Amino acid sequence: MTNPVRDSDKQEATMSVFHTTVGLVVETLQPRPRDERGLSQSTENAILLAGAAAVAIVIVTIITKYVTDRLPG
Numbered sequence: 001m002t003n004p005v006r007d008s009d010k011q012e013a014t015m016s017v018f019h020t021t022v023g024l025v026v027e028t029l030q031p032r033p034r035d036e037r038g039l040s041q042s043t044e045n046a047i048l049l050a051g052a053a054a055v056a057i058v059i060v061t062i063i064t065k066y067v068t069d070r071l072p073g
Helices: 005-031 036-069
Strands: none
Touching: none
C-alpha cells in the first residue's frame, strides 16, 4: 500500500522541478528587452529638482523684498 502523503510530496517536488525547468527555458528563449529608462529618469529628476529650486528662489526673493519694504527707516 502506498502512502498518500509521500505520493503528494513526490508530485509537488516533480512539479516544482518541471516549473523551474519551464521557467528557465522560457527565459532563455525570450531575452529581456533592454531597460533604457536610466537617462530619461535621471533627466526627469534633474528637471524637477531645478524647477523646485527655481520656485524656492522666487518665493524667498518675494518674501525678502516684502519684508525689506515694510521695515521702518
